[in-house]
Amino acid sequence: MPVPLARKGVWAAGVVVVLVTLFVIGLPLVASTQIVRDGIAYQMSAWSGYRVQLGDTPDIRVWPFRAVLHEVSLSDWSEANPQPVLEAEQVQVDLSALAALRGEIVFTKMRLIQPVLRLRGREGALRLTPPQSWGRLSRSVTAARGVVSAAPTEPDTSALPSDTFGEVEFVDARITTRVGGRSRDIVTSLAGVFNWPALNRQASLSAKGIWRGENVTLEAASSQPLVLLGGGSAPVNFSLTSTPATASFSGIANFSGKNFVDGQLDFSAPSLNRLVEWTHSVSLPGTRVGPVTVAARVTGDMSRLKFEDATLGLDNSTGKGLLDVSLGPGRPSVVGTLAFDTLNLHALYDTFSPFSPDTPPVGGAPPSMNPRGYDFDLRFSAANARFNAANLADVAAAVKVKDGLSTFDISDATAFGGTIQLGVRADRTGGSEVVEIRMRGEEVDVAQLAQTFEVKQLVPQARGTLSVVLKGTGNNLDTVLETAEGSVSATFGAGSVPGLSLETFLQRSEEGDFFPLGAMGEGALPISRAEIKATLSKGVARIDQAEAFSGQHRIALDGLVPFASRGLALYGTLSSLDGADPRFESPLTFFVGGSWSTPFIASFLSPAREGR
Known part of the structure; x- marks a missing residue:
């Protein structure tokens, strides 16, 4: 018995050696005769739904089994004037060797070198040129829509397509669009990995790039990406990190229709002014405001978002409450109520100043990009507050901005041993900016008031009642005073x-x-x-x-x-x-x-x- 067994082992080893030899010898031959000849281009087109064109003949590398494609372009199927959607200097495609021996093409990994993704449309509504519906991805999305339509709240994920997709890596990529007949970069120096092992499994994206001059890192993942693409709701994790701002979201999202979300949002920016300059290319009036933080459960869609159990930090002041953001149609608006333990009133005033900004938009941004295109109706309360060196308590304040009218009101506050009220109203509906200022202080210790503002001479050191009512034109306090109509009165005790x-x-x-x-x-x-x-x-x-x-x-x-x-x-x-x-x-x-x-x-x- 030992002898036959030894002979069988020798035969088995010989067979393995022969198979390996045939594999090594036959793989390049198979690759050169079945894959190179339009096979890769055909499969890329079958997956994407776009026309795929290759420049030179691909280079085939046996170990690892890889095809290197040169001057690759994906475009629409227009015969008269095909428009490119994606172009790459080089694409490296890792292939399954065993599938190649069977005459099949199975991608395991794709690496795009210096790709350029071209979007169409206007800023805020940029999109890809739609692919053909017969593409495998398009057909998979259509199938997912059917699954979601059959059971919108709990779709049968076992019925989703399970095709193997793989990993896509991109290096030194750009995202561009056309403005005024010229190509304009949106994102540059983009590098990262999109990993989607199979269409019915989790997908993740990790990328770094430069957007509007700042380095941005993006991480995103979903356990059911095909359900999302099919119009259903699925878990989503998202994070963005940059110098001007960081943001993260974890919850449920639905990208069909108005894009519904329900989850925890965390956001922070070291400077509100810098954030607005970065995202909208405009400058906020007043002094620098920051840092800003927001933590809340956000629910709603692109027409209306609610920030529940919200914690808002503004220039080291922290408030809690509810915010309701309406995004359309018409002017977007923000309505809410926030309660602070300590509030920086100067930062609040600078953020929502009724006066128009003196500084023009950065880079000539259109008026629609100005932050004054938003309406606000906000209520604030604070146990303690400060305005520069002045300390206040039990403060009730409100901010309103709507239809060319802006108001900033402190309806009640305890300060300087008495109570004060302050209101500033600006009306920009006419040809000029009309500003009204109302201030009243009762039983105010004027000595404290003078000390706070470092005025030593000719101010009565006594308790008093003050009243100021002014109305003038201009975009700052000095010009309003120079044109003011109104009255000033004060009475002082001993x-x-x-x-x-x-x-x-x-x-x-x-x-x-x-x-x-x-x-x-x-x-x-x-x-x-x-x-x-x-x-x-x-x-x-x-x-x-x-x-x-x-x-x-x-x-x-x-x-x-x-x-x-x-x-x-x-x-x-x-x-x-x-x-x-x-x-x-x-x-x-x-x-x-x-x-x-x-x-x-x-x-x-x-x-x-x-x-x-």
Whole structure:
């Protein structure tokens, strides 16, 4: 028995050697006679549904069994003027050796060197030229549509086509389109791998490229990609990483119709301004705003998206609430309510400033690309907030932008020991931008207010009630003030006015000539109460009533304060109440002129004092 077994082993080994020899010798022969002759081009066309053309005769490499194709192009089937869809300098195709010996072509891997994918349409609606319906991929998608149509909520995945697809790698790729008759790059330096082992299995994409001057990394995967292509809902994981922004989504998606999504979205950007500049080629007005973060469960489609349990971070302020984004038809809109523990009101104001931007769009972007093409209706609340150095509490704020009207309102807030309200409304529906500003403060500690804004002189250190109502034209506060109509009023209780001294004023007045207000020294004028009322017309404030009471004295002012020149033209009187001060048998008159920053005083002594 041992001898026959040994002979059988020798025979078996011999057969293996012969088969391997035949395989090595026969494979190039089979490849050269059955595959090279239009076989690869035919299979690529059968899969894609496009016309496939090869430049030179492919190079065949035996180990690994690979065909190297040169100057490959996929185009539509137009006889008169075929349009290229995909072109590549070189395509390396790994083939199944055993299938080749049977006269069949089975791709295991494809590597595209310097391919160019050409899209058609306008930005925002770019698409591929549709392939022929007889392509294997097209037929598989049609079959998937039938499976999804039969059971939309739970399609029978076992009935999906199970053809082997493989892996597609691309190196130094570009995605382009045509604008104005010229080719324009959309994505450059694109490299990555698309892996789809079989049509009824999971597919994944990993790619890196340059979009609008920034490096972008994209990862995407779906356990049922054919169901997605067939109009059904399937799990999707997606992530995008770049310097201006990162985003990820994990959930269910449906890319038919309006593209429904339901899943967790996480987004972050180090600067809102930089993000808008990158994605829309425009500049936001105001100072730089950032960082921005969003985490929410997002549901809806391309016409409306809801961000539930949303956490929004804006320039280190974090709020939670609900956002509802409507994307069509017409102007897109964002409606929502957010509650913050701490809110940066200056960042919020810069983001939604009612004033028009001074900076024109970057690169001459069309008006439709301007972020002011969106409508907003947002409500904010905050336990604590800040506006530069000012601290506020229990804040209720709102932002509205619609049909050329913009408003920014703080309807209620506790600040400076009292309560304040502020509203800015801009109307751009006419030929010019009309801006209304309303502000009211009640029981405000003006000393705190002055300290916060680092104003030391001539501001009453007392509690007061303030009211400002202005209406003017312009795209910033300075130009609005220079054209403003409206009123300003304030009343103050007991306190003092830094930078004023009655005795110093009288002494300098007796010396004659005029003197700078700053020469009054570091004293403070005690007051029991004060009041001011002014009317604004064409950017000039006319003092209707201004008086302060200090002991037995009354100080009154009237005159003009122009906003454009920042000048002063005021006349004042200093008098004694009920003759309590015999030095003032008649009021002392004086003039206040100069500028806001360097005022001066010229006094005119009364006859009674001149004779003393």
